[in-house]
Amino acid sequence: MDNIAGRKSGLSIVTNVAVFIIVILWLIPTVGLFVSSFRDRDQISVSGWWEAPFSVELTYRTRADDTPTRDGDLYVAQGNIFETGEVQDQFTSGANSIAAFGLVGREPGAYAAGETVDNRDGGTVVVNADGSYVYTSPEPIDERGPRLYFLAESPPDFTMDNYAQVLTGLDEDERAQEIASGATFGDLLFEEAGIFRNFINTLTVTIPATIIPILIAAFAAYALAWMDFPGRGFLIACVVGLLVVPLQLALVPLLNLHNQIGIGQSFLGIWLAHTGFGLPLAIYLLRNYMVGLPRDIIESAKVDGATDFQIFTKIILPLSFPALASFAIFQFLWTWNDLLVAKVFLPSTGDAQVMTVKIADDLLGSRGGDWGILATAAFVSIAIPLIVFFSMQRYLVRGLLAGSVK
């Protein structure tokens, strides 16, 4: 349309640039989370995720543990610091360099590489950029070797370790221990503290809480769209009004009711709650869609002697697929992402916790500073919705439009 009047305007460049900037702004937060979830924990704390592809300077501590020799009055330990026992498995690649070193943990980078400094027991220390070191002392050096600290450039370190830790709730050493004692990674997934258990819980909440309201709403929507009975208009108005009722209102009375009838805080309770809260939108969307289906099909089926049940299952349901799919996606996302209903209608600790509650209450509380773990947990929780969303987006949009815009 822009070029109708013959001008391919500069506006089109502006538009492209503007949209590009918006898209980048929209993406940045998620990309940050995604990158962070794969980064080594030490690296997260010293450089931002946007610097993830570059190497960072990390602090290491080790001991000058090469066998000491005697040189005149002095005892001498020398070797390469990268090959000392405490750090050797972190520097296997060969091309490493040291920026600075130190003798106390407070100042791990007090001296530049290559500088010769006096140590506490009257000798000297030097650590060169290539890692070679000489430690001298007038007194015998014990076998463990004296402490040394150093700063070294570390290459970017991407790891699945965060995922393994979040899913099992065990850190690297604990996992190694369990596996050594005969457990497989699959067994570890079912550890108490792991988020995998919460993942299963979320699925257990989500699947029935998606299917049940659709079934109920589809029958109700058919009745409201195509069956004649007194009070139909009033019921439709009720549904529209109930679309707006805030969830908060339901929490106290229904939790009390659930407690009285003995389903307290349980899966059954939360399914019923999600079903109740999801129904108005479901009925509204589905009825709007079904009303739009051609009247002739339904009437000719009736003339042929089909019952309402047959018409519903054989004609309406298949034809309503786009609307059903759209609502299913909506309800799935809503129940999967829900925090409030789960906090109220499921026990707050232990076996039945869902992922959102685990993240918001447990991880954020106990691991507030452990950003790698938080990023990974968040990513685990959004992975399934994102997959569903991108594979079903077409239906989501189609149903949304069929139901809400005339």
Add this chain to the structure above:
Amino acid sequence: MSPVLQGIITIVVGVGGCVGYFYFANLFLDKVLFPAKGTNAGRNINRANMIRPWVFLFPAIFALGLYLMYPVVGSFFRSMYDRAGTEFVGAGNYVRLFNNPDFRQAFLNNILWALVVPAVTTFMGLLIAQLTDRLKWGNIAKSIIFMPMAISFVGASLIWKFVYAQDPDLGIINAIATSFGADPVDPLQIPFWNNFLLMVILIWIQTGFSMVILSAALRGVPEETIEAAIIDGANPFQVFFKIKVPQIIGTIVVVWTTITILVLKVFDIVYTMTGGNYGTEILPSFMMDFMFRDDGQATAVAFVIMLVVLPVMIWNIVQARKEMR
């Protein structure tokens, strides 16, 4: 494998029970209660057809009644009793609320949310819908902007916790600020403005929704009106604001209301980001402070939320009735 197995069994029972109800209730109606054969076949069919809508509607009416209508009444009565639910205190809970400075803060913040978020979200959605309309890669751009819809509020909050982090090695905002020589601050602790930083999260999530709906509405604007305007010499801005926007004003209002309703329900973001501290409390998170401790005050807050939503509800019903005629 027990949790997985347990999950599968519960799922099968739950869903199976539901399918079973509809199938057998219908079968019972046709074969046992009013069989369509014998001497009264005709009368029976009519009767069955009178009852059938209610068979179809029963679970929905039951669930809606129990989970949405009963709570409106139930909450109202509960809010007039004390903490334990034994002593009638009339408006006592409401009086206590309005004397509580935290409640007033939460109420004002909530109003702020309800004013800012729907307005910005609708505007951004409209803007992006228009901008992406004729782009070659418009659909990809739309998908990316729509994507946060799929992310949980908790997940989104964590995502933004990174963005807002005080440590310039974590938070990109402080990283940019410090690169210009500023001192790193915790943005979430800046009074008043931190509310807007939380709103940004919801705007980020919801803009995609308003964009999709408004984009469809824009496509529905008849080409002739636009062509006529262009021939008359209207520039793109005039075409947009004077021709397109007035024609989709109905949809804009629908999007606006939908997001307003959502804002009044939002709880997760404040709960996850600040826990309501630093002056960011809103009514739903304020209510959770009383949940499990003082049902009287919790329901009173819930009822205040209901009163705030009421005008939107009435408007919705009136609108729906108009459409049905």
